[in-house]
Amino acid sequence: GIQVEQSPPDLILQEGANSTLRCNFSDSVNNLQWFHQNPWGQLINLFYIPSGTKQNGRLSATTVATERYSLLYISSSQTTDSGVYFCAVEPASGTYKYIFGTGTRLKVLA
Amino acid sequence: EPEVTQTPSHQVTQMGQEVILRCVPISNHLYFYWYRQILGQKVEFLVSFYNNEISEKSEIFDDQFSVERPDGSNFTLKIRSTKLEDSAMYFCASSEQDRAIPYGYTFGSGTRLTVV
Helix, strand or coil, X not given: CCCEEEECCEEEEECCCCEEEEEEECXXXXXXXXXXXXXXXXXXXXXXXXXXXXXXXXXXXXXXXXHCEEEEEECCCCHHXXXXXXXEEEEXXXXXXXXXXXXXXXXXXC | CCCCEEECCEEEECCCCCEEEEEEXXXXXXXXXXXXXXXXXXXXXXXXXXXXXXXXXXXCCCCCEEEECCCCXXXXXXXXXXXXXXXEEEEEEEECCCCCCCCCEEECCCEEEEEC
């Protein structure tokens, strides 16, 4: 089945720094979403982005479907950005489910 | 914005007991899912449900698990005889009916199940 790898696995930043998180997938996808898992375990939807670029405040995301990757940019990071970031993809093979990536654990220091 | 609602938020159960986790998907969605996340690990697919039947299930979803849509609004996951290794966060999700149009999935806040 499709493999979804995220990098880096762990990231520590000072408050105010910028970062780029990457999601690579091994096969074509119909859909892709980025989630932030907060300290309470909730999955917060950040972007639905099967292709193209979107921005929401300090966060933006780009998916290049033909090259099988997506990037999540966090600018001017804040301590509340801490948590685990997951990308999830729906394979184009016709199976209707999301496959989650391995996650990036982000810690932002004050 | 419409939400997927899960109850309870946290459940503690004795090993061997049956548990039922409940979800209320978004009202006009027709595809429903359960996912599981063991502490510190990634989120794993358990089962998808469409048109009142299972459309796909993973290897994790063995005979101890079952799903049901008992009425027009609820979607439940039952674990018949819980084991210690069933301790995890369980997420319900739903998605829109029109597969011809790209869509996103909406996830609930999760139920943290602790088996003791």
